[in-house]
Amino acid sequence: MQSDDLQAFEEFFQTYQRPVYLTALAITRDPFLAEEILQDCFVKAYRVRHRLRTDVSPLPWLQRVCTNLCYSRLSRRRALLEPLTDLIGNLAPDLSAGPDQVVESREIVEVLQRGIDALPPKQQTAIILYYLHGYSLAEAAEIAGCQVGTMKSRIHYALRALRVLLPVERRARLPRRARLADERRT
Amino acid sequence: MDCRRVARELIEFFRFGELDARSAPHLEHLEVCLACRQEVGLDRELVLQMQRALAARVDGHAPSPGAWLEIRRRALEEERPGWRQRLVPLSRLALVGGTAIVLLALVAPSGLSPFDVQPELVYGEPTWQNFEEAASGELMDPYAGRWWLRYATQAPHALATGSLATVDPWERLVTPSPRSSGLVH
Numbered sequence: 001m002q003s004d005d006l007q008a009f010e011e012f013f014q015t016y017q018r019p020v021y022l023t024a025l026a027i028t029r030d031p032f033l034a035e036e037i038l039q040d041c042f043v044k045a046y047r048v049r050h051r052l053r054t055d056v057s058p059l060p061w062l063q064r065v066c067t068n069l070c071y072s073r074l075s076r077r078r079a080l081l082e083p084l085t086d087l088i089g090n091l092a093p094d095l096s097a098g099p100d101q102v103v104e105s106r107e108i109v110e111v112l113q114r115g116i117d118a119l120p121p122k123q124q125t126a127i128i129l130y131y132l133h134g135y136s137l138a139e140a141a142e143i144a145g146c147q148v149g150t151m152k153s154r155i156h157y158a159l160r161a162l163r164v165l166l167p168v169e170r171r172a173r174l175p176r177r178a179r180l181a182d183e184r185r186t
Numbered sequence: 187m188d189c190r191r192v193a194r195e196l197i198e199f200f201r202f203g204e205l206d207a208r209s210a211p212h213l214e215h216l217e218v219c220l221a222c223r224q225e226v227g228l229d230r231e232l233v234l235q236m237q238r239a240l241a242a243r244v245d246g247h248a249p250s251p252g253a254w255l256e257i258r259r260r261a262l263e264e265e266r267p268g269w270r271q272r273l274v275p276l277s278r279l280a281l282v283g284g285t286a287i288v289l290l291a292l293v294a295p296s297g298l299s300p301f302d303v304q305p306e307l308v309y310g311e312p313t314w315q316n317f318e319e320a321a322s323g324e325l326m327d328p329y330a331g332r333w334w335l336r337y338a339t340q341a342p343h344a345l346a347t348g349s350l351a352t353v354d355p356w357e358r359l360v361t362p363s364p365r366s367s368g369l370v371h
Contacts, residue, residue, distance in 0.1 A: 013257060035249055109235055132241070159229070
């Protein structure tokens with residue numbers, strides 16, 4: 001897609017719009033903002049259409065532009081979010097309720113949503129690319145512009161941070177440092 | 187086999203789809219170790235719940251049909267040059283024009299070049315005032331005498347008459363005579 005023909009660009013848009021939009025929505029959780037980012041992303045693509053390579057998929061490039069746009073838009077908003085540590089501190093008493101008050105799966109999902117929001121951008125992008133889109137480690141690493149090992153590491157740290165949000169009785173074998181943090185809170 | 191190591195490696199195998207023949211000892215250990223089963227099971231559950239959480243973020247959403255129209259409008263708008271883009275050629279033209287004038291002035295024939303002004307021409311040709319000042323011996327302009335001198339020695343002289351007949355810096359009085367040739371000696 002290197003011609004000036006807008007029709008060709010429309011086909012390009014129809015092909016790649018959904019994954020890009022889903023990434024923006026998963027990061028921002030705001031459909032209107034996600035659509036704005038989608039538009040910005042494709043306007044950028046139109047601007048550099050003569051330089052886009054035709055021998056490789058443009059999706060990694062589009063996804064990278066999309067994630068960059070998301071975090072630049074969210075940078076102000078993110079400052080208002082609670083830091084992850086505070087979030088954990090606030091949630092811990094509720095989650096450590098007795099076994100009779102079993103936390104429903106929906107509630108866990110909601111807790112995890114907030115936990116995902118509070119992750120550092122690189123870790124958040126890593127789990128969205130790997131677990132939401134189902135990209136391979138190599139593909140996710142290409143999109144994020146890092147090594148496969150780095151991508152693994154980001155996923156590992158993201159899951160470790162989220163695991164702390166699970167109810168206490170379900171994370172009995174947490175690493176020692178996390179257990180100590182729990183004891184200090186209770 | 188060390189429980190911590192088994193659990194850590196198995197979790198990674200599961201997470202990144204790397205279970206293969208090398209995982210057999212780990213899986214054997216898992217069958218007999220409840221703690222490791224819980225550990226790996228917890229991680230599996232976390233991943234499952236996280237995938238649900240991520241899916242819940244995007245389920246039922248899609249870009250609006252107007253998205254393409256907006257992108258098309260913005261793309262077309264970007265292709266139309268704005269007032270700044272229109273000013274750029276004008277400024278370039280002005281720059282090129284200015285450079286051309288300077289170059290022309292530098293390479294032009296000496297008589298035409300504005301930089302080729304001879305110092306003595308600054309003062310111009312002698313004026314009547316120069317003559318009068320020279321005659322009175324009160325040169326207002328220190329260069330005026332020089333001009334007068336140059337004029338008197340180099341210019342083709344006509345017969346000096348009237349008050350000019352007495353004007354001679356060397357005090358050579360030229361007396362008008364009907365027989366004189368009119369040249370100053």
